[in-house]
Amino acid sequence: MTKSEFPQNLLPNNISALAAYSSAKSQKLTGTTWLNANESPYTKTFELSLSDLNRYPDPQPNNVINAYAKYAGLNTEQVLMTRGADEGIELLVRTYCENSKDSIALFLPTYGMYKVTADTHNIAINALTQKLLLEGTAEQITSAIGDSKLVFICNPNNPTGSLTELDKISAIAIALADKAIVVVDEAYIEFCPEKSAASLLQDFNNIVVLRTLSKAFALAGLRTGFMLANTELLKPVRKVIAPYPVSRVVAQIAEQALQSDAITQMRRQVTILNRAKAALVQWLKSCSAVNTVLNGEGNFVTVQFKQKEDIDNAMQSGLIMRPFTLYEQDNWLRISIGNEQELEQVKLWLEMLGTEQ
Structure with missing residues (x-):
């Protein structure tokens, strides 16, 4: 007995036609430096008590x-x-x-x-x-x-x-x-x-x-x-x-x-990330391979390169950032603000592109 095909008529038309959101993590990519999902580079440790997981939680703790x-x-x-x-x-x-x-x-x-x-x-x-x-x-x-x-x-x-x-x-x-x-x-x-x-x-x-x-x-x-x-x-x-x-x-x-001390730490980290972002913006603006750098807030920088191939090559080398099609042009890239070592890889890549122009 062969398995029959799923009956597509069970799907509402709007779901059948739905284009799902493609998140940074939905793509099966391999790399060494991850700056594609606007994640923080900082890790946290917490204390947990797992003795009462047999009970339902408070709906709004x-x-x-x-x-x-x-x-x-x-x-x-x-x-x-x-x-x-x-x-x-x-x-x-x-x-x-x-x-x-x-x-x-x-x-x-x-x-x-x-x-x-x-x-x-x-x-x-x-x-x-x-x-x-x-x-x-x-x-x-x-x-x-x-x-x-x-x-x-x-x-x-x-x-x-x-x-x-x-x-x-x-x-x-x-x-x-x-x-x-x-x-x-x-x-x-x-x-x-x-x-x-x-x-x-x-x-x-x-x-x-x-x-x-x-x-x-x-x-x-x-x-x-x-x-x-x-x-x-x-x-x-x-x-x-x-x-x-x-x-x-x-x-x-x-x-x-x-908690207050954790919020203080978060704000300190934001200061560091904003400072790192300012440095990244300057590197991008001084790179001859870059066409446009958007000014904005957040833990990322969105930039347009002159050639889409430069973005493709970075991804293939393991430097994973987020390519975008913006304003009907496919040569845009969003770079998350990572730690010092991760951003150093971006800097080296930009310097290499600058020498190739």
Whole structure:
């Protein structure tokens, strides 16, 4: 008896046509230097107690919620712990968007999971541009947003690193009051904390801030994030979230990562990474093989090379960075800020390219 083919008619049309998000780790690459996933180069050690894994965990661990609320300068009722910021994106779409009816607004190029999540739930995409977001007036932006239910602003933006000023976010939120929710994704905000939109929550009921421990906190493997918003906005999300989203082990590690001494250490590491990033930007700008270096925030630099072959050769040599097609050109590269030894490999590569030109 031969196995029959999977009946494709069981798939909804939107899932059948779905283009899955291609993460840095989904590609089966081999290399020696890994600067492709915007991970922190720092490792952490934690103490764990595994004696009570036979019991279900607290759905929202109080100690973690209290610690993050203190860190973010908010009340505990304004904090929801999620499985990475990605779960926050999905929860907002599932909670506030109606299948086959609503749309979300994006400013491209930006983080790919907004689109994938919307496509998964059969929510339309209102594809706007980063140029409009950065250079347009609040009136022009909100006019283009139209009747989209959610507006995603990645700030700093991945992969360009650009920043949208808080005054503009405020103006957009005011114009969209009772019409839409402005979602500010702050995965990289620790690298420019003074630009956080969390301070706007005291004045706005239609702003959500997404955070993560994956970047500056050096806990990408933990898959821990937070949704920050006012109580009424979070109430329906709390009904939609899975009953036990946070494991005891994750809660223990997150709690330790949010202690005052750990936060001080994180900020010290951010200072070091920002300094290393500034050096990398100078190396790139002085390399004759480079066409454009984007100025921005975050623990990465996005750069356009004159020849795509230079990027391909680096990848083949084991120097793994993140190639991108941006602005319909396939010679872009995003370089994560690694440790001194990793960035030295980038420097040597750039020096080699410079001598070949």
